[in-house]
Amino acid sequence: MRLEIVALSTLPEVRRGDDLALLIRQAAADEGQLIDSSVVLAVAQKIVSKAEGAVVDLREIQVSALARSWASEWTKDERLIELIFAHSRRIVKMDRGVLIAETATGLVCANAGVDQSNVQGVDFATVLPSDPDASARLLRAGLGCGAVIITDSFGRPWREGLVDVAIGVAGFDPLDDHRGRTDRHGRQLASTIIAVADQLAAAAGLLMPKAGGCPAVLIRGFPLRPAEGSARSLQRKPEQDLFR
Amino acid sequence: MRLEIVALSTLPEVRRGDDLALLIRQAAADEGQLIDSSVVLAVAQKIVSKAEGAVVDLREIQVSALARSWASEWTKDERLIELIFAHSRRIVKMDRGVLIAETATGLVCANAGVDQSNVQGVDFATVLPSDPDASARLLRAGLGCGAVIITDSFGRPWREGLVDVAIGVAGFDPLDDHRGRTDRHGRQLASTIIAVADQLAAAAGLLMPKAGGCPAVLIRGFPLRPAEGSARSLQRKPEQDLFR
Secondary structure (H helix, E strand, O other): EEEEEEOOOOOOOOOOOOHHHHHHHHHHHHHOOOOOOOOOEEEHHHHHHHHHOOOHHHHHOEEEHHHHHHHHHHOHHHHHHHHHHHHEEEEEEEEEEEEEEEEEEOEEEEHHHHHHHOOOOOOEEOOOOOOOOOOHHHHHHOOOOOEEEEEEEEEEEEEEEEEEEEEEEEEEEEEEEEOEEEEEOOOEOOOOOOOOHHHHHHHHHHOOOOEEEOOOOEEEEEOEOOOOOOHHHOOOOOHHHHOO | OOOEEEEEOOOOOOOOOHHHHHHHHHHHOOOOOOOOOOOEEEEHHHHHHHHHHHEEEEEHOOOOOOHHHHHHHHHHOOOHOOOOOOOEEEEEEOOOOOEEEEEOOOEEEEEHEOOOOOOOOEEEOOOOOOOOHHHHHHHHHHOOOOOEEEEEEEOOOOOOEEEEEEEEEEOOOOOEEEEEEEEEOOOOOOOEOOHHHHHHHHHOOOOOOOOOOEEEEEEEEOOEEEEEOOOHHHHHOHHHHHOO
């Protein structure tokens, strides 16, 4: 098995209302990259949010007492803290200046996905796309590729550094369930479910420098098993979550 | 940027005492794959443990009362539970049949890395290599590649499915620290440290089916910045760990 992973390097700065599929198709054409049904396209959340207008003007935010007090204690922008609260349905951890929240769509991540990197101006921040699976489906339909992954960079408990994960998918099952299959010695694989969408996102992340510029990556050679797919399958159910 | 990721498919079953570098060099030669200083080699922990003899005969284990009671409550092999305890320096979570432990080298993972998949016979289990960075350095010296990553499949809080991570590295810094660099809009990237070794491990994991057979993967095209490197950099320090 052999994978080829290529970053598109000629995407323009994405603005509200842009047709992202069109921009990606043009960049791919300019770079001589064919997009067909064998391709997995990984796209950074940031440009999806920008195209969808999921950019918030912080000057319009009414700051609550809790946001003000936390921001003051940890020298943060109180408007950003309020925006994080507004995009959280549950605070998982709020400690030592770190805010880990569960978003409306069930993602658990730092700052509920609110972010200012690669956004123009100190008064603006992006929030996550409201339905990342739908964003992925739209891109897939517009490009005719095999699968689409919307990626974001998440921290992890116990481990340093961010890794990219899949927050939206279309065209395949983000989990590869090996249960019932046997290993080389005939032993049943008891509990082996692989988060292939997260592994694909991490692979694509290697080609998306955080300083920006290559937010769309093509992955070729991955044996896709077509399915509708939803990144919600990657979210652990509350009753099985030991770290709520 | 463009990455090529290739799995070696002709590695033989690895046994205690095998020279893993030699086996990998032979498989690469047979498959026409050049290994040079531009290559990152990812190797599954399982074959490193086998080569190093980190395989335990469960029949020799003295089972404690705690291991017996937990195994009985959750229908597990009490010898395996005892082996997990023996390879733990701290139990992080012990709930609903799940055992998450911190190993002697500071990794936090399910079952302290003790595993029976792809091991011959119900009476045997592998444990993690005693010094995975040293294992990686040895392979790197033996193969002359740019970097080596020893990978293992870990679960994650909040998310379903396993992803491969780096438990040992040689030849590069597993963290890529963007702090102080600026984004496209001139904004300083405040807290962006990327766990590149884990992203490389996840990418390689896409080519390592859990049923076994392709435990060595070559990654070409990754812009390595040479350094000694240690996977311990990926372990969050206790004082910064919100999930101890």
